[in-house]
Amino acid sequence: MTDQLQRFLFDDFEIRGEIAQAHSAFEQCIDNHDYPAEIANTIGELLIATSLLTATLKFEGKITVQIQGDGPLSMAVINANQDLEVRGTARYEGDTTGLSFSQLIGKGNLMITITPEDGERYQGIVALEKETLAACLEDYFVQSEQLATKISLFADSHATPVQAAGLLIQTLPAHSDTHEEDFAHVCALAGTIKAEEIYTLQNDELLFRLYHQEKVRLFEMQPISFKCGCSQERCLSSLASLNETEIKEILEEQESIDMRCEYCATTYSFKEKDLQILFTSTDPKH
Numbered sequence: 001m002t003d004q005l006q007r008f009l010f011d012d013f014e015i016r017g018e019i020a021q022a023h024s025a026f027e028q029c030i031d032n033h034d035y036p037a038e039i040a041n042t043i044g045e046l047l048i049a050t051s052l053l054t055a056t057l058k059f060e061g062k063i064t065v066q067i068q069g070d071g072p073l074s075m076a077v078i079n080a081n082q083d084l085e086v087r088g089t090a091r092y093e094g095d096t097t098g099l100s101f102s103q104l105i106g107k108g109n110l111m112i113t114i115t116p117e118d119g120e121r122y123q124g125i126v127a128l129e130k131e132t133l134a135a136c137l138e139d140y141f142v143q144s145e146q147l148a149t150k151i152s153l154f155a156d157s158h159a160t161p162v163q164a165a166g167l168l169i170q171t172l173p174a175h176s177d178t179h180e181e182d183f184a185h186v187c188a189l190a191g192t193i194k195a196e197e198i199y200t201l202q203n204d205e206l207l208f209r210l211y212h213q214e215k216v217r218l219f220e221m222q223p224i225s226f227k228c229g230c231s232q233e234r235c236l237s238s239l240a241s242l243n244e245t246e247i248k249e250i251l252e253e254q255e256s257i258d259m260r261c262e263y264c265a266t267t268y269s270f271k272e273k274d275l276q277i278l279f280t281s282t283d284p285k286h
């Protein structure tokens with residue numbers, strides 16, 4: 001199965017859906033990080049949630065979905081763009097064995113930041129008050145968009161290969177008289193989906209299993225891929241905030257300054273000769 005997002009619509013109901021699978025993008029997010037399963041799976045769910053959210057927004061630009069809390073998982077974040085290039089990371093401490101999502105987070109928030117290429121930045125925040133990330137996101141849609149939404153998220157970092165997938169069902173603005181019943185019916189069936197089915201079935205087979213009595217139209221697949229924007233140049237420019245004396249002090253104690261990207265775990269190493277460029281600028285501060 002390739003990593004992809006696919007929209008579907010019901011011909012007879014004012015309801016849309018999105019299905020996402022992102023097994024290799026999930027693997028690349030957690031590779032070289034040694035996350036405990038509970039943390040890795042939260043990243044997987046957040047990755048799928050972000051992909052599903054991206055589908056509900058019409059934008060050209062970047063989206064960041066971040067959770068923060070006072071529990072063992074202090075922060076997890078996924079960055080994505082309109083082309084569904086994603087990356088993610090998390091910060092945690094202590095033993096997370098067996099902890100549920102709400103136990104990992106403690107008291108916390110979900111923040112969604114959209115930075116369009118043109119136009120103003122938007123930020124939405126919702127308190128994480130439910131037992132699962134999926135339920136917290138459903139809250140977000142009700143509170144910020146007044147849209148009834150059902151979300152199912154699945155991630156398994158112990159599977160070989162690792163698995164991450166999810167489903168979103170959302171009401172469309174126009175309402176028929178039977179809309180509430182229709183929505184409840186579609187959500188009840190979505191609730192019967194099993195992780196194994198969404199991990200392995202083709203989307204048309206999956207939708208046929210769930211909704212063989214309904215007319216469902218599938219739209220074009222959009223690929224999801226892992227991409228980290230870090231580079232030697234970006235790390236170097238972040239070192240430019242230090243002055244020559246500070247850098248020389250560090251280099252007296254160690255041979256190089258090493259910077260590890262917290263997203264993709266690439267380490268960039270700078271020796272004195274690599275840093276000379278910072279001191280030869282025409283900026284009078286240097």
Ligand SMILES: [Zn+2]
Nearest residue numbers: 228230261264
């Ligand atoms: Zn990176």
